[in-house]
Amino acid sequence: MTGEAYELIGRARREGRSSLTEFESKKLLSFYGVPVVEEVIVDSEGEAVARSVNIGFPVVLKGLGAKLTHKTERGLVRLNLKSEDEVRSAYGAIKKSSAEDWEGCLVQPFIKGKREFVAGLLQDAQFGAIVMFGLGGIFTEAIGDVTFRIAPLTEKHVQEMLDELAARKMLGTFRGEAAADRNQLMKVLMGLSRLGIEHPEIKEVDINPLIIMPNGCVKAVDALVVLDGSNVPCERVKPREDEMACEATEIRAALDEMMHAKSVAVIGATEARPGEFPGMYVCMRNFGYSGRLYPVNPNKEDIDGVKVYPDVASLPEHVDLIIISVPRTLVPKELKKCIASGNKNVHIFTSGFKETGEEEGVKLQQEIEHIAREGGLRVVGPNCMGFYVPASRMLTWITASKVSGPVALISQSGGHAQDFTHYTTSRYGIHFSKVISYGNALTLDSTDYLDYLDHDDETRIITMYLEGVKDGRRLFTLAEKVNRRKPIIMLKGGLTESGARAVSSHTGSMAGGLRVWNAFFRQSGVVSVDSVEQMADVTLAMHHLGTVPGRRTLVLGIGGGMGVAVADSCAKVSLDLPVLSPETNKKLRQFISPAGTMIRNPVDAYEAFFNLDLLGKVMHVLATSGEIDNFVIWLHLDWLVVAKGGGSYLEEVVRYLASEGRKHIQGKPLVVVWKQYEPNPEIIKWISIIEGVLLSASIPVYGDFSRAAVALSKLAGYSAFMTSHSQPR
């Protein structure tokens, strides 16, 4: 099979063609298991008629030729020919229209079917082979109901693709026609996936239409295979897996050396100056860096009494990490000095390279990349903040928690690295294992850091802010693997056009298309978030709840309008609010009186929040109903305080939820949302107290419904992915 495939592609190449003919395209696809229409090439009227009779009327005639394009518009496709006469007349017309491009004529049976789909393959610059499936025929472009997956596909991916089209109903029994044969659809998409992986020289495949026949059979009726313009040999270059594994091991070791550096030198070290950000050296020193810290600067003797070295060559030892913070034009020289002195691990803080989009910066980046690769340097950056590692007391910005925790961050933005860690630690009390800000990714990219964190025992949850990635396929493979051991929560910047432009200005990255990234998230199970705050919200839920058993959510609180708001917020992110059964309703009505309350989920249980024993009973009834997976409790602080005449009641309520109340819900996940509007400092001051009580008890707490709903929904999505992928592939 594969030999024949190479032959087809090779012939087109030799003839200088950038695509296969329709006949060749379908032939190639058939080698890969795609059910194609049976067809023959004829080169005379007599043969056309004879073959048509063989096939059985009605038939289709199509002009064939490497140079024939826009066949339909040029009248080179004649459908539904019902007699020998019609075949003769069509043959003549096609031959005439084809003129000097004539290479013969295809005869096919006329495949009937109301349902036309499209399937295809494309090579993405970052992710490689991508398989596409969607509504076809004349609607492909007009409707855009298509879905993508990164190859190689599994059968599960194909099932998901079929099920996520808007037009999925058309794949079932439809208007008197049988359901589409899912095995055949499986063959089409798995075949395309295999083709894309085995033949990266194929730039594009377009099967349109892929017809679902009235009996459910699937047939590729027309297809086009486009080759890339390169001279890549047909034989695929096998990845040198052993070499890659070896390099990965080395990089991990280098990163471990940097993140637990026993010695660090800062080139371009300066003292703090008023009205300016303190430099790298001062930040490391002030955070109490636990190793030996060497300032380097040819223009200084000492900084605050500490001896300054004129260059790296004069340092008393090889250091585990060099931080370069000098004007951009000096960076090449400093890198060369690092190489010469045998210092391999470098963080370049300096910016003004590719991200400027201007010639000088782009050239300078090319120059330093060349130097770094030649010299075997491991470079973090340029244009980045480098490392924050509490256990090593490493920090290159002004302030951060000195406590270590289970969450790691890989961030292409230094600003986001600071903001996210500040936010997550100060708002949610969550601490970090390792934080890496890596900017323009000169030699080390997100994939290297991800691989490192996968092996890092200190890290349990991995958060990422990514603008672009060089080797999307490696990221995908790694993320898919790592995410099953350690959940990955990713903020992908630049998924809009304006955002992509900003990305290219910021770290010189290529942001990549939304559809491919959507495929990335769906296939890898990596949790996608859309802001720094949302990344913190999901981290909080994941940190305390791990996974949740499902999407059936019970929301419980005080206030009707607020109940509507919570219900709408939950429904918008596909959390189910099951209607409670009559039995459960009846049990609840034993405790909750009808006036001013509602018990259909959301449950508005006014009395229960002023009588905690009652609240416990309500929670118990709900938890034991077997009707729900998760609890969301909303607390209207203003109302609770006013009715009970003081903020200490708030603490009483949350202490109850954190202890007794929680027993009543029997281990089910609980999320608390508070709302507070009255401009009353006496109430406001209690917010941090109740948040503290809940967080200490590992109960996620939010100040906004929709943020809580989004976090819980994303956690439920991750949990479902883990459940459905728990078998080894």
Next chain:
Amino acid sequence: MTGEAYELIGRARREGRSSLTEFESKKLLSFYGVPVVEEVIVDSEGEAVARSVNIGFPVVLKGLGAKLTHKTERGLVRLNLKSEDEVRSAYGAIKKSSAEDWEGCLVQPFIKGKREFVAGLLQDAQFGAIVMFGLGGIFTEAIGDVTFRIAPLTEKHVQEMLDELAARKMLGTFRGEAAADRNQLMKVLMGLSRLGIEHPEIKEVDINPLIIMPNGCVKAVDALVVLDGSNVPCERVKPREDEMACEATEIRAALDEMMHAKSVAVIGATEARPGEFPGMYVCMRNFGYSGRLYPVNPNKEDIDGVKVYPDVASLPEHVDLIIISVPRTLVPKELKKCIASGNKNVHIFTSGFKETGEEEGVKLQQEIEHIAREGGLRVVGPNCMGFYVPASRMLTWITASKVSGPVALISQSGGHAQDFTHYTTSRYGIHFSKVISYGNALTLDSTDYLDYLDHDDETRIITMYLEGVKDGRRLFTLAEKVNRRKPIIMLKGGLTESGARAVSSHTGSMAGGLRVWNAFFRQSGVVSVDSVEQMADVTLAMHHLGTVPGRRTLVLGIGGGMGVAVADSCAKVSLDLPVLSPETNKKLRQFISPAGTMIRNPVDAYEAFFNLDLLGKVMHVLATSGEIDNFVIWLHLDWLVVAKGGGSYLEEVVRYLASEGRKHIQGKPLVVVWKQYEPNPEIIKWISIIEGVLLSASIPVYGDFSRAAVALSKLAGYSAFMTSHSQPR
């Protein structure tokens, strides 16, 4: 024409049919200007052949009969008949299949066309006639690419409908076929609109397919008109417009009396009790109600030394407003007493009625509605908080601002009324004219309050929280009119299924469908928001900016990752971030150095934020470029403070923006967003100070990008609507 329409409908009614035949349906539609396929009824084979020859082959034959359904499945539709023989054979087959339901046969020309659409009409329980248009043929159900508008339509509505389909490309030149004739599409949809308005007894019209022919002509090929089951006479009951206008005037007067009440009585008045919400009487008294306040309670002599009246009959005067706050079973009796004593204006605070969804409550609501209507009462509520009117010192909850302002709120939820007013006043410094919480809307509904506020000189912006509405058509007509004078910002609760259930539990309302409400918002120009906070955000932008000239937005601040986030946030809500021209870029590069900055919009102008003269120059260049409509400036407070060594620099920056800086942008709308993450109380305390400076200068300020982007986008949407509807209709 209309006479013939009544005749067709009347005949079907007389014959006990709930729908017109296909022939009648198209006839009716043709009276309303819909271009339908020409067709004749035949009752013999010979006639079928003769008519086919007349029409010209190919033709279509369809079985005709009031009882014939599932025609395609039963083989009663024969397409593309090309010869007399084929007609004869089709005629015979159809007659046989029709059996005793045979009433003849339709002969039509066979209309060719790849493009099948659907158009229709339905009667919505709340809004009346709704016109629908979408992708048709076999795709209608599978794809769901349809759009709706509330009748009567204008030509502009039709243009919008055509332009908002996903499949709109198919209406242009498409695959070698001519663009659809938009005049004919106009006739179809305007005709349906007129039909729906003139014939409310028509429950549904379905034109499917509406074929676009290769030459662009539009033809209704099949159609079905369904009648409602009622015996409503065909002649339309004309709205008694004079009576309605008269009643509206009376209601406005009554509401004015209530909202500027000189005297108020509270039935069920109690003193404050610790551990409970204070009652209506205490709230009114404590807020310093400016009129004469009478407590009524047969079980008390006095409250805090003030004489209590045993019942309304014993009051020394007729009062402008009675507030009823007694157990629900006592409400009917109290209403009767109000009627007997000549007190007509009532606010019922009590809950436990229809919103419970339980028999007792539903019955009780029916009972009080009957009493109220018989007695001519004007009832606010039940199940609501009633009025907050600062100018009259009326308030039925615990605390609120005593300052009046230009914003009114109509809220079906009492909780939202409190939360929204607290939030908007305390966060954004915006005050209220009138706030009305009206719950179950026994006799007075949102429409009455909206009409009142339209005439209220004190009110400039109207905000609404709506769960349901009784007379959707009146709401629509009013909102459309009022919104052009005073912008309406509406939070519609219950647009999801779970939310709708919560709505019915909360105020016993019917929430209505998402698609019809979407049509409501598009047609009326009312600004739709999805949370209390978002309603406040948009109110803030509208209050200070009025309208904005367009969507071209320039975002300016410090930080690359943050720039990406702002760009993504703006793009998600369709704010344009135009790429700055090379000339503008060149001018900016005179002030902004390349390292660590970006100038392609978003503009990351690090240096400018530490040198305000420079910032002014940058703003001037941007404002005079002619390339942008609005400015969004983001301030990273942590960075500004750290670099300048103190929070007072923040104040310097915003004072500059509020005065000098603003001059440089020459009157263009400016929105400021601050971000702050570091847990540093020294920075946090400055937030309220800078917000105060900006708000005093009428500059909207937000603490979140996406909230700022949403508010600006919604304001731009409102502004564009106003511009395009500035001509009187």
